[in-house]
Amino acid sequence: MTIETVGVIGAGQMGSGIAHVLALAGYRVTLMDVDAERVRAAIAKIGSNMERQVARGKIGDEEQKLALSRIRATTNLPEIGVSDLVIEAATEKEAVKQKIFDDLAPHLKPMTILTSNTSSLSITRLAGRTQQPERFMGLHFMNPVPVMQLVELIRGIATSRETFEAVRAVVERLGKTAVVAEDFPAFIVNRILIPMINEAVYTLYEGVGSVFDIDQSMKLGANHPMGPLELADFIGLDTCLAIMNVLHEGLADSKYRPCPLLVKYVEAGWLGRKVARGFYDYRGDTPVPSR
Numbered sequence: 001m002t003i004e005t006v007g008v009i010g011a012g013q014m015g016s017g018i019a020h021v022l023a024l025a026g027y028r029v030t031l032m033d034v035d036a037e038r039v040r041a042a043i044a045k046i047g048s049n050m051e052r053q054v055a056r057g058k059i060g061d062e063e064q065k066l067a068l069s070r071i072r073a074t075t076n077l078p079e080i081g082v083s084d085l086v087i088e089a090a091t092e093k094e095a096v097k098q099k100i101f102d103d104l105a106p107h108l109k110p111m112t113i114l115t116s117n118t119s120s121l122s123i124t125r126l127a128g129r130t131q132q133p134e135r136f137m138g139l140h141f142m143n144p145v146p147v148m149q150l151v152e153l154i155r156g157i158a159t160s161r162e163t164f165e166a167v168r169a170v171v172e173r174l175g176k177t178a179v180v181a182e183d184f185p186a187f188i189v190n191r192i193l194i195p196m197i198n199e200a201v202y203t204l205y206e207g208v209g210s211v212f213d214i215d216q217s218m219k220l221g222a223n224h225p226m227g228p229l230e231l232a233d234f235i236g237l238d239t240c241l242a243i244m245n246v247l248h249e250g251l252a253d254s255k256y257r258p259c260p261l262l263v264k265y266v267e268a269g270w271l272g273r274k275v276a277r278g279f280y281d282y283r284g285d286t287p288v289p290s291r
């Protein structure tokens with residue numbers, strides 16, 4: 001099956017990045033969010049990110065204009081139903097994602113392939129709520145989507161070969177590299193990365209090091225491009241906590257216990273860069289530790 005039109009649900013940092021790369025690869029994209037202001041901000045962000053690519057000579061002016069003209073914004077979920085491929089990139093909460101697939105079901109054309117960009121949730125369980133689990137799979141992009149090379153492909157227990165191959169072809173057309181992960185909590189990247197971030201938060205919680213020294217240690221001592229606390233802010237502390245909870249519950253092992261300090265930051269609404277405060281406070285000219 002050839003895919004030409006893609007519906008992206010959720011216009012946060014991931015949904016906007018996914019719409020960006022799809023439009024540049026020639027797909028016609030409908031980007032949907034419940035919040036009209038969020039969709040407007042996402043389109044503006046895609047425009048400025050493409051502008052940066054033009055300034056650095058990565059894409060041409062005309063290519064940018066054409067790509068932007070391929071993205072349509074909406075707050076109306078049923079409009080997504082006519083797409084060849086749906087990529088759900090809403091908040092990392094199973095109930096939110098289930099409701100989206102439930103609400104979308106009556107509006108879907110029979111051949112549409114459904115995917116979720118979930119960071120951790122069971123693909124088989126999400127697929128089980130849909131009418132055609134054989135046409136459902138995990139399609140997990142990395143943040144920031146326009147920059148990161150990797151995409152994880154995750155089959156649910158019922159995913160058909162045709163669905164898998166059609167989605168793999170999309171990843172190829174985007175010029176990205178696919179790896180295949182089994183449907184276990186948090187798949188491959190987040191099974192390894194998010195416990196490392198959680199451990200960095202424990203290191204802070206136990207007073208082993210300061211925010212600055214923990215990040216500096218991993219940047220200069222392990223050559224990571226961002227320190228783990230800076231990266232947690234970049235991903236979103238709500239998303240990091242949601243992933244730890246899925247690992248903790250799904251694997252029933254105390255080694256995945258979310259750090260109480262991570263829980264506290266999320267309860268405070270300090271969710272990271274997207275709200276200008278997390279382990280760092282981004283409201284000034286340069287980020288400073290929040291406490």
Ligand SMILES: CC(=O)CC(=O)SCCNC(=O)CCNC(=O)[C@H](O)C(C)(C)COP(=O)(O)OP(=O)(O)OC[C@H]1O[C@@H](n2cnc3c(N)ncnc32)[C@H](O)[C@@H]1OP(=O)(O)O
Pocket residue numbers: 049052053056058118119141142143144145146147148189190193225226231235239
């Ligand atoms: C949670 C999950 O489910 C899975 C995940 O995604 S886990 C998170 C995975 N991501 C990471 O680990 C990111 C780690 N950080 C990095 O790789 C780098 O810090 C970074 C690429 C984000 C920025 O790199 P940098 O060297 O500090 O910045 P900078 O030189 O300004 O940018 C490098 C490139 O990224 C682009 N870029 C940076 N931030 C961007 C953003 N938010 N959106 C789009 N493009 C961005 C820049 O335009 C630049 O592109 P070119 O090289 O094509 O010119």
Ligand SMILES: NC(=O)C1=CN([C@@H]2O[C@H](COP(=O)(O)OP(=O)(O)OC[C@H]3O[C@@H](n4cnc5c(N)ncnc54)[C@H](OP(=O)(O)O)[C@@H]3O)[C@@H](O)[C@H]2O)C=CC1
Pocket residue numbers: 009010011012013014015032033034035038089090091092093096100117118119120140141142143234235236239274
């Ligand atoms: N952040 C990251 O580094 C990565 C995240 N992911 C995954 O991608 C998904 C999105 O994450 P991210 O973009 O960071 O999150 P964000 O919080 O930036 O964006 C999520 C968006 O989804 C919207 N939303 C919530 N409910 C609905 C709904 N019912 N219909 C449509 N839109 C809705 C939210 O609106 P509102 O705020 O108004 O609720 C928000 O705009 C998650 O599953 C996450 O685990 C995957 C890879 C990396």
